Amino acid sequence: MAVSANRLELLQIADAVAREKSISREIVLGSMEEALAKAARSRYGQETEIKVEINPRSGEIKFWRLLLVVDEVENDSQQILLEDARRKNPAAEVGDWISEQLPPFDFGRIPAQSAKQVIVQKVREAERDNQYREYKDRIGDIVSGIVKRVEYGNVIADLGRGEAIIRRDELIPRETFKVGDRVRAYVYDVRREPRGPQIFLSRTHPQFTAKLFAQEVPEIYDGIIEVKSVARDPGSRAKIGVVSRDSSIDPVGACVGMRGSRVQAVVNELQGEKIDIIPWSPDAATFIVNALQPAEVVKVVLDEDSSRIEVVVPDDQLSLAIGRRGQNVRLASQLTGWDIDILTEAEESERRQKEFAERTAIFMNALDVDEVVGQLLASEGFRSIEELAYVDDVELAAIEGFDEETANEIQTRARDYLARIEAELDARRKELGVADDLKEIDGVTAAMLVKLGENDVKTVEDLAGCATDDLVGWTERKDGETVKHAGYLDGMELSKENAEGLIMAARLKAGWIESLPEPVVPADAAEATGSAA
Numbered sequence: 040m041a042v043s044a045n046r047l048e049l050l051q052i053a054d055a056v057a058r059e060k061s062i063s064r065e066i067v068l069g070s071m072e073e074a075l076a077k078a079a080r081s082r083y084g085q086e087t088e089i090k091v092e093i094n095p096r097s098g099e100i101k102f103w104r105l106l107l108v109v110d111e112v113e114n115d116s117q118q119i120l121l122e123d124a125r126r127k128n129p130a131a132e133v134g135d136w137i138s139e140q141l142p143p144f145d146f147g148r149i150p151a152q153s154a155k156q157v158i159v160q161k162v163r164e165a166e167r168d169n170q171y172r173e174y175k176d177r178i179g180d181i182v183s184g185i186v187k188r189v190e191y192g193n194v195i196a197d198l199g200r201g202e203a204i205i206r207r208d209e210l211i212p213r214e215t216f217k218v219g220d221r222v223r224a225y226v227y228d229v230r231r232e233p234r235g236p237q238i239f240l241s242r243t244h245p246q247f248t249a250k251l252f253a254q255e256v257p258e259i260y261d262g263i264i265e266v267k268s269v270a271r272d273p274g275s276r277a278k279i280g281v282v283s284r285d286s287s288i289d290p291v292g293a294c295v296g297m298r299g300s301r302v303q304a305v306v307n308e309l310q311g312e313k314i315d316i317i318p319w320s321p322d323a324a325t326f327i328v329n330a331l332q333p334a335e336v337v338k339v340v341l342d343e344d345s346s347r348i349e350v351v352v353p354d355d356q357l358s359l360a361i362g363r364r365g366q367n368v369r370l371a372s373q374l375t376g377w378d379i380d381i382l383t384e385a386e387e388s389e390r391r392q393k394e395f396a397e398r399t400a401i402f403m404n405a406l407d408v409d410e411v412v413g414q415l416l417a418s419e420g421f422r423s424i425e426e427l428a429y430v431d432d433v434e435l436a437a438i439e440g441f442d443e444e445t446a447n448e449i450q451t452r453a454r455d456y457l458a459r460i461e462a463e464l465d466a467r468r469k470e471l472g473v474a475d476d477l478k479e480i481d482g483v484t485a486a487m488l489v490k491l492g493e494n495d496v497k498t499v500e501d502l503a504g505c506a507t508d509d510l511v512g513w514t515e516r517k518d519g520e521t522v523k524h525a526g527y528l529d530g531m532e533l534s535k536e537n538a539e540g541l542i543m544a545a546r547l548k549a550g551w552i553e554s555l556p557e558p559v560v561p562a563d564a565a566e567a568t569g570s571a572a
Contacts, residue, residue: 068093070160075100079141086117090138102141108133170201171236174229181250182240186220196222196240203238211242211310212274223308225250242309245269248277251308255301256294258283264290267319270373277312278330278370282319291316315370323377324348330371334360337384346514347378354383398422406452415440416449428453461485467492474498480544482537487528494527502545510538 053067072091079089079102088105106119108131124131131137184196184203192207194216205224216222224240225247241247249266258264259281267280283290294316295302302314320326327348328336338351352360360381361368372379382390395417402413405424419438421427427435428450435446464485471492476499477483496502511533512526528538546552 064095068095075102088117089141103138104141106137106139108135108137167235171229171231173200174198174203174226174236174238178226178229179246179250180226181223181247181254182226183221183223186216186218186222188218189216194222196224198238201236201238203240205240205242209239209241209243211312214242214274214310243271243273245271245277248279248305248309248314251305252279252294252301255304256296258288258290258293263288264293268374268376270370271312272366272370274310274312276315276366276370277309278315278317278374280317280319280326280330280374291318317374323375327371327375327377327379330374331360331367331379334367336360338387346376347380349380349382351382351384351387354385357381357383402427405456406449408449408452412449424453424456428457464489472497476548477502477545480541480548482541482544484531487531487533490528490531496527499545499549502542503549503551505542505545507535507538507542510541511535 053064053071056067072093075091075093076089079091080087088107090103090105092101092103093099094101106124107117108121108124109118110121110133112118112120119137121131121133124135124137127137127139128135182198182203184198187195187197187202189195192210194205194210196203196205203224203226205222209224210216222242224242225244226238227241227244227246228239230237230239246269248271249269252266253259256264259266263285264281264283267282269277269279271277279294281290281294283293293301302316306312306314315332317326317329317332320329323343324339324341327350328339331350331352334352334356336350336352340349340351342348350360359367362370368379368381395414398417398421399410399413401424402408402416402421403410406412406427415438416427421430430450432443432446432450435441435449436443438446441449465488468485468488471489473488473492474497477488477491477497478485480499480502491497491502496505505527508524508526510526510528512524512529514523526538543552543555547555
């Protein structure tokens with residue numbers, strides 16, 4: 040069948056719009072059908088259900104009126120009696136739809152204008168959906184665009200298939216762009232909004248540096264070298280932790296490149312930002328020591344429960360380790376995820392002496408001994424009265440100047456002191472109204488009961504309803520700094536695993552659960568056990 044000029048023109052328009060807007064031909068034809076249906080309702084009545092079909096091959100347009108089959112007609116423009124419906128379709132039932140073909144008609148100016156608006160709107164929505172889907176999948180990539188305009192310090196870039204914004208705080212300090220400049224940035228967010236998809240770019244994001252290295256270093260792109268972490272002070276300095284999966288390839292050397300060509304390309308893109316390339320290590324202490332380069336480190340002390348590390352440096356290296364305005368230690372902390380305390384050797388020696396004096400005083404007061412005995416006990420490494428009370432008496436008697444009788448006397452005094460403290464804590468526990476059955480939970484001490492009571496945890500059910508963070512506290516990072524929130528049992532040296540064990544024991548005692556969960560055994564430990572058997 041020959042296709043008329045009007046029909047052919049309709050299909051050509053649909054094809055042209057689909058190509059120009061990069062959307063499917065079916066979406067364009069669907070929007071045309073919806074527009075024609077709206078125009079038809081302006082002639083037959085807005086309440087009328089109109090269906091339009093455009094043949095995608097011939098361009099022929101057919102109009103149908105849809106009527107709902109009912110027992111009693113209330114609106115003859117939308118409904119039809121069952122008897123009348125069965126004259127058209129003998130199989131019709133109540134609730135079915137009957138279609139009547141309508142004759143073609145000429146559109147007036149206003150219906151045609153309305154139809155055009157519908158088509159434009161539907162095509163725009165489809166174009167926005169395409170943009171959103173395309174750039175949503177590109178979050179985490181680097182894109183390149185041309186600066187279209189600059190508004191209040193924010194840069195709007197044309198990416199070819201859409202516009203993106205680099206907010207003023209996502210630009211490297213002191214860098215400026217003019218209309219027509221080419222800009223590269225990192226896609227960190229894409230949001231669907233009423234005015235269309237909003238694409239947010241950043242030149243200060245730490246991963247922007249990582250992605251730039253992936254473009255410059257083939258070994259990173261191929262996965263031979265992995266970028267483990269990045270910390271940036273945009274426009275000033277950055278640290279990047281890298282590790283090689285191939286022992287024959289030096290990750291730092293590969294990132295630096297021949298005569299520094301690779302790292303220099305990244306530095307130029309980041310407006311001269313100095314970059315320290317740090318060899319990553321699975322050992323936290325080694326990685327932190329590397330991250331503090333170029334400062335030398337004498338000693339490190341790790342506190343894994345609070346993710347805090349104490350670093351001792353020579354006295355003349357303190358300013359180098361901290362860096363200008365604390366930059367070096369701050370970037371090392373961001374890179375490793377640990378809070379880093381920097382001490383000089385003199386400060387560390389002074390603190391050790393202070394701790395020694397404090398322990399000596401504790402032993403003197405609790406055990407009613409003179410300073411010499413207190414110092415002896417502190418110098419032997421005893422840190423608490425509990426250690427003295429329950430250590431093997433042979434170990435105490437082996438201290439120079441002590442005999443078996445002296446060791447027994449010290450242990451007796453230590454146990455008497457602990458019993459006295461226990462009685463005082465129990466009295467305080469009763470005063471706070473903490474239930475007796477809470478004492479029966481394995482691992483709960485008298486000091487813990489007092490702390491729980493002071494935080495209004497007074498029954499087994501109260502403890503069963505706690506979360507682990509309620510007991511031991513939690514940390515969160517804000518603006519590159521770690522903020523510590525105290526728990527009910529803060530200062531009790533209670534690990535998260537032990538806190539979880541107390542809560543599960545309380546839930547078992549309260550009848551909330553029937554049995555304690557089995558401990559998870561690591562796969563390698565399970566294999567070792569199996570092979571031993």
